[in-house]
Amino acid sequence: MGRLDGKYALITGGTSGIGLETARQFLAEGATVAITGRSTERLETAGRELKGSVLTLQSKSGDVVAQEALAARLSGSWPRLDVLFINAGDVTHRPVADWDEATFDALMAVNLKGPFFLIRALLSLFPEGASIILCGSVSAHIGLPQSSVYAASKAGLLSLARTLSGELKERGIRVNGLSPGPTETPALGKLGLEREAEAALKAEIRQLVPIGRMGTPTELAKAAVFLASNESSFVVGTELLVDGGVGSL
Numbered sequence: 001m002g003r004l005d006g007k008y009a010l011i012t013g014g015t016s017g018i019g020l021e022t023a024r025q026f027l028a029e030g031a032t033v034a035i036t037g038r039s040t041e042r043l044e045t046a047g048r049e050l051k052g053s054v055l056t057l058q059s060k061s062g063d064v065v066a067q068e069a070l071a072a073r074l075s076g077s078w079p080r081l082d083v084l085f086i087n088a089g090d091v092t093h094r095p096v097a098d099w100d101e102a103t104f105d106a107l108m109a110v111n112l113k114g115p116f117f118l119i120r121a122l123l124s125l126f127p128e129g130a131s132i133i134l135c136g137s138v139s140a141h142i143g144l145p146q147s148s149v150y151a152a153s154k155a156g157l158l159s160l161a162r163t164l165s166g167e168l169k170e171r172g173i174r175v176n177g178l179s180p181g182p183t184e185t186p187a188l189g190k191l192g193l194e195r196e197a198e199a200a201l202k203a204e205i206r207q208l209v210p211i212g213r214m215g216t217p218t219e220l221a222k223a224a225v226f227l228a229s230n231e232s233s234f235v236v237g238t239e240l241l242v243d244g245g246v247g248s249l
């Protein structure tokens with residue numbers, strides 16, 4: 001028997017990294033899974049990697065109208081939504097002087113505003129016992145240079161785990177944060193760095209981690225399975241740090 005048998009699960013940003021691996025693990029545990037992404041091409045590739053057994057939905061996380069359309073699309077296909085994993089994220093890091101209003105707003109839209117309105121649009125689809133998982137980051141707890149806007153967006157998102165749990169507990173809906181530390185995913189490659197600079201950054205990041213290595217998408221996906229499953233039924237309004245000790249040691 002799978003730990004997610006009979007559950008319907010939506011993962012935003014399921015075409016790569018932590019989201020893609022979580023889709024794989026959710027499927028292996030018996031869930032029916034839908035993933036989102038911006039690019040139809042990457043969605044098709046992910047769909048093939050997952051052996052065609054997922055619903056792939058093109059949707060931009062920062063667009064509020066698109067969140068409503070996504071919720072309407074799911075309501076038309078599924079009887080309920082047991083698990084929502086808000087995973088898509090804009091990971092832009094840059095010095096404070098290099099931000100402007102447009103780039104600030106764009107990151108906040110993807111990481112905080114879009115997720116809030118997606119949850120709002122999905123409210124009627126969540127049954128008793130539903131689990132909402134918000135992908136935060138250990139960056140919300142440390143003072144990493146160049147992470148100002150990103151870390152603030154994740155701190156805001158993690159705050160929703162508490163406030164929305166408080167508001168939705170009468171309906172038996174749990175909201176929790178899942179905060180990765182540095183994790184080996186394609187995200188780093190999207191920062192536009194030269195190969196050597198990327199390798200140097202990786203070495204620097206590894207030094208940040210008390211256990212001396214980056215995490216793997218599988219390690220994050222296993223934690224997502226726990227939070228999605230009924231095994232975590234007493235875990236409400238909190239945050240699970242899966243970060244090799246970065247935020248605690």
Ligand SMILES: NC(=O)c1ccc[n+]([C@@H]2O[C@H](COP(=O)([O-])OP(=O)(O)OC[C@H]3O[C@@H](n4cnc5c(N)ncnc54)[C@H](OP(=O)(O)O)[C@@H]3O)[C@@H](O)[C@H]2O)c1
Pocket residue numbers: 012013014015016017018019036037038039042043059060061062087088089090091110135136137138179180181182183184185186187188190
């Ligand atoms: N990797 C780390 O070290 C680390 C550490 C802490 C927290 N996190 C968090 O973990 C989450 C996943 O990161 P990852 O490392 O797995 O990244 P990744 O490999 O780059 O994957 C990001 C996923 O999000 C999707 N995405 C990005 N922007 C989107 C948008 N505007 N609308 C819809 N989908 C969008 C991407 O799809 P398309 O490109 O196809 O749109 C992709 O599926 C993020 O929230 C990130 O902040 C990562």
